[in-house]
Amino acid sequence: MSDAHRTESQSANPLGWIDGSLVSLCLASILVVFIGGLVQVSLGAFSMSLAEAWQAVFDPAVVSNPSVWVSLLLGGALPDLAKQTLVVWTIRVPRVFVAILVGANLAVSGAIFQAITRNELASPFILGVSSGAGLAILLTLVVFSGLSAFLPILAALGGATAFAIVYAIAWKNGTSPVRLVLAGVVVGTVFQSLQTGLFFFADDLGVVQSALAWTTGSLTGTDWEQVRTALPWSILAIFLALAGSRQLNVLLLGEQTARSLGMSIEKVRFALAGVAVLAAAASIAVAGIVGFVGLVVPHLVRNIVGSDYKRLILGCVFAGPALMVVADVGARLLLSPSQLPVGVVTGLVGGPYFLYLMRKQQQLGEV
Amino acid sequence: MMSGMESERDAAADGQTDEARTGTSEEVAMAAPDAAASESDVTRASSETESALVGDKLALSYPTSDGPVVECDRIDIPRGEVTALVGPNGSGKSTLLKSLAKQLSPDEGHVYLDGQKLSEYDDGAFARELGLLSQEHDSPGSITVEKLVSHGRYPHRGFFEQLGEDDRQAIDRAIDLAGVEHLRDRQVSSLSGGQRQLVWIAMVLAQDTDVLLLDEPTTYLDLHHQLRVLETVRQLNEERGVTVAVVLHDIAQAARFADYLIAMQDGSVYDWGPPTDVVTEELLADVFRVDATVTYTPDPSILPNRSL
Numbered sequence: 164m165s166d167a168h169r170t171e172s173q174s175a176n177p178l179g180w181i182d183g184s185l186v187s188l189c190l191a192s193i194l195v196v197f198i199g200g201l202v203q204v205s206l207g208a209f210s211m212s213l214a215e216a217w218q219a220v221f222d223p224a225v226v227s228n229p230s231v232w233v234s235l236l237l238g239g240a241l242p243d244l245a246k247q248t249l250v251v252w253t254i255r256v257p258r259v260f261v262a263i264l265v266g267a268n269l270a271v272s273g274a275i276f277q278a279i280t281r282n283e284l285a286s287p288f289i290l291g292v293s294s295g296a297g298l299a300i301l302l303t304l305v306v307f308s309g310l311s312a313f314l315p316i317l318a319a320l321g322g323a324t325a326f327a328i329v330y331a332i333a334w335k336n337g338t339s340p341v342r343l344v345l346a347g348v349v350v351g352t353v354f355q356s357l358q359t360g361l362f363f364f365a366d367d368l369g370v371v372q373s374a375l376a377w378t379t380g381s382l383t384g385t386d387w388e389q390v391r392t393a394l395p396w397s398i399l400a401i402f403l404a405l406a407g408s409r410q411l412n413v414l415l416l417g418e419q420t421a422r423s424l425g426m427s428i429e430k431v432r433f434a435l436a437g438v439a440v441l442a443a444a445a446s447i448a449v450a451g452i453v454g455f456v457g458l459v460v461p462h463l464v465r466n467i468v469g470s471d472y473k474r475l476i477l478g479c480v481f482a483g484p485a486l487m488v489v490a491d492v493g494a495r496l497l498l499s500p501s502q503l504p505v506g507v508v509t510g511l512v513g514g515p516y517f518l519y520l521m522r523k524q525q526q527l528g529e530v
Numbered sequence: 531m532m533s534g535m536e537s538e539r540d541a542a543a544d545g546q547t548d549e550a551r552t553g554t555s556e557e558v559a560m561a562a563p564d565a566a567a568s569e570s571d572v573t574r575a576s577s578e579t580e581s582a583l584v585g586d587k588l589a590l591s592y593p594t595s596d597g598p599v600v601e602c603d604r605i606d607i608p609r610g611e612v613t614a615l616v617g618p619n620g621s622g623k624s625t626l627l628k629s630l631a632k633q634l635s636p637d638e639g640h641v642y643l644d645g646q647k648l649s650e651y652d653d654g655a656f657a658r659e660l661g662l663l664s665q666e667h668d669s670p671g672s673i674t675v676e677k678l679v680s681h682g683r684y685p686h687r688g689f690f691e692q693l694g695e696d697d698r699q700a701i702d703r704a705i706d707l708a709g710v711e712h713l714r715d716r717q718v719s720s721l722s723g724g725q726r727q728l729v730w731i732a733m734v735l736a737q738d739t740d741v742l743l744l745d746e747p748t749t750y751l752d753l754h755h756q757l758r759v760l761e762t763v764r765q766l767n768e769e770r771g772v773t774v775a776v777v778l779h780d781i782a783q784a785a786r787f788a789d790y791l792i793a794m795q796d797g798s799v800y801d802w803g804p805p806t807d808v809v810t811e812e813l814l815a816d817v818f819r820v821d822a823t824v825t826y827t828p829d830p831s832i833l834p835n836r837s838l
Binding site for chain 1: 593631632633653654655656657658661662664666667668669670671672673677678681682684685687689690737
């Protein structure tokens with residue numbers, strides 16, 4: 164009897180974990196990204212008609228020419244292209260790609276932190292990452308302005324450093340989800356105050372605006388350079404997250420069960436948190452601190468595909484970009500012609516969505 | 531059916547107990563694993579009472595407690611037998627079980643599994659030898675029974691390893707043994723408390739260990755599911771020779787079910803042995819503060835009269 168059962172059971176098939184809801188979610192997300200991307204590439208200072216813009220997107224001189232892709236992704240000289248094609252592919256398309264990477268990274272990072280802290284309200288920034296990055300941004304812009312070329316890397320490093328401090332504070336013969344979150348609050352509060360304090364020393368409006376754009380998250384002016392910065396880390400982080408999904412699933416069974424199953428909890432938790440910080444840092448380095456994506460997307464995906472982390476992570480890799488691309492279109496259109504930081508839009512969308520969840524779900528907060 | 535098997539077993543236990551109980555403290559000390567050289571002699575001398583798990587001069591505490599919660603010189607979980615830890619609330623039985631399961635490292639003393647200190651096992655290797663069912667467990671929002679049970683294979687799988695044929699067999703066997711085949715594709719969150727407990731037991735069974743520790747597996751279950759849980763554990767013990775230590779709330783149930791009892795009081799061991807020896811009116815008065823009548827038929831059966 165059990166043999167008969169086994170042949171139809173999910174575990175017999177290596178891809179059996181991909182079910183209908185996950186496939187629909189991914190396809191819907193791709194569609195949203197595609198439409199959002201088309202809208203995004205139609206907008207900009209260089210005037211061209213919709214038809215021209217879309218033709219440029221599908222210009223075979225780029226799409227079907229591997230050498231162009233190589234020079235876009237690895238940097239290098241581009242061959243001669245039509246003017247529209249050049250504008251679309253070097254200025255507008257990369258912004259969509261950056262949005263995709265940022266969305267995927269933040270969503271995956273948030274999903275991991277939610278498992279580690281056993282709290283559905285956790286975000287990529289819960290363990291001090293955002294305040295550390297924010298402080299590093301302000302320090303760079305206001306105090307060490309000579310280093311501003313390294314701002315993206317310094318921001319990511321600031322986030323990672325704050326995370327390390329949080330871990331050190333939380334450690335006392337091991338950590339616990341609650342201690343980690345509390346330590347995150349401690350470090351976040353102090354760093355946030357320092358960051359706010361530094362604003363007073365900013366002597367011109369340009370610096371303040373630049374600092375605000377970085378600390379709320381913005382995709383304005385992103386280029387293939389940002390794609391090149393984020394892409395390798397994103398691939399690595401997503402791969403590690405998928406590989407670690409079984410560990411995350413076992414962590415969800417509770418610390419005691421995980422330990423009795425032979426998991427070295429502290430090691431696994433630290434390693435997974437490291438993956439999540441890597442993903443968050445990759446997105447901070449190219450877009451600054453975009454809030455709410457990492458909080459809302461894992462939530463949304465969990466509602467659709469359930470709490471299995473393999474499905475959840477894969478769902479986040481697709482749904483995160485969808486939210487981010489749409490939000491960025493909003494950031495561009497809401498107060499057109501001037502552009503909002505995309506973080507403002509994600510906050511505006513994420514807040515009400517969360518309110519809706521709060522009203523609808525009885526057990527919000529439990530993973 | 532159960533009682534028939536039990537009385538036979540009890541008779542066997544009786545025979546061996548006399549040896550064990552008359553054994554002097556030196557003999558017990560010799561069985562301690564640090565005397566590894568004389569291990570084979572010990573095994574020959576008292577093969578019936580060879581211990582799978584030994585706690586030696588234990589002092590246990592929690593970070594939040596002042597002073598030790600449990601202090602005990604010596605505790606043995608005999609190999610291939612079912613041992614029940616009993617005692618009133620707060621007597622330290624769950625704490626003791628946690629230290630035996632490597633969930634709580636002792637302030638003093640050591641716990642030995644198969645003669646090796648627990649602190650010397652790495653986490654994975656230990657989880658292949660000993661399984662623990664905790665008192666409380668969280669299950670994630672949505673997970674099927676089969677998936678939950680498959681997590682029992684965690685210690686047997688490498689980081690990138692898929693479920694192999696062995697794993698699937700172990701999962702099927704565990705589901706079968708726990709009698710939850712019909713629930714296999716259900717969501718754990720949709721099950722009743724009793725069904726859920728059986729599913730969690732199936733998960734620990736899939737771990738396929740020689741030693742199994744259970745912390746109050748029957749508390750809050752209806753009588754049917756209490757018996758289902760105990761029968762599953764008993765079957766595992768009889769068919770696969772698994773050593774079982776179980777914390778039970780109900781001394782009457784423990785007396786009927788276990789081969790050995792460890793009665794705990796205020797963080798130390800009050801008495802140890804087969805139920806017929808341990809369960810007495812005196813024990814019930816001293817440890818449980820209950821005035822009760824105990825009749826032996828030959829299993830002890832307890833009729834509580836009033837609280838003391």
